[in-house]
Ligand SMILES: [Zn+2]
């Protein structure tokens with residue numbers, strides 16, 4: 001049995017999630033997933049700085065119940081997906097303080113002027129300019145620093161394909177991308193393989209193999225896998241494909257987190273040694 005993880009899941013505690021935490025856990029077990037992090041959105045925006053929908057007390061109560069109910073069947077980690085925390089540092093700090101998250105995703109969904117990345121006009125956009133602008137946001141996110149992995153690194157691909165059937169890759173700004181990834185590595189930040197793209201118009205993970213390879217080549221070692229499920233039926237989708245992709249990009253391990261500290265699961269090596277294949281966990 002392989003040790004599969006899903007480290008990017010939204011429950012009803014996100015405004016765009018539709019399943020309860022217990023439904024998500026049941027689905028994970030059914031799909032053969034061993035460990036999950038439920039990472040609801042804390043998504044401040046202009047005019048919605050404190051994001052009142054995000055109810056940490058309700059999340060905590062649901063998670064504690066689930067941890068008891070699924071003990072021995074599923075490892076459940078406390079997570080959050082912070083939207084543009086570099087633009088809303090005070091509100092984000094307040095929500096992070098005194099809460100024992102295991103894992104924190106940092107994402108850039110919005111631009112400083114308030115526009116959502118999904119709302120850009122990708123039809124007439126200059127691909128290099130859009131990628132440059134987006135990478136500058138990722139750079140600011142990394143400099144803000146209080147998170148573990150960057151969410152869906154090439155998010156613009158999701159929306160350029162969805163709205164305009166146009167493939168835009170961050171690799172068109174290769175040198176800037178490399179600089180930003182180097183900064184991420186220096187600051188101890190990981191990336192994720194977000195498998196939602198496999199279910200969407202892009203038909204590939206966010207990011208894809210080109211960016212994963214580059215991150216690995218320049219020394220990146222922290223890599224999680226997440227479905228970005230917004231309902232229980234998508235939990236764990238693409239997890240196995242993501243492991244294959246990680247191997248193809250040159251990774252020997254994928255990463256899990258415990259109280260914000262990375263731990264490692266080997267994904268390469270002789271499958272028959274020790275009888276357990278690549279499920280070995282290395283601290
Ligand atoms: Zn996101």
Ligand SMILES: [Zn+2]
Pocket residue numbers: 008010081228
């Ligand atoms: Zn998400």
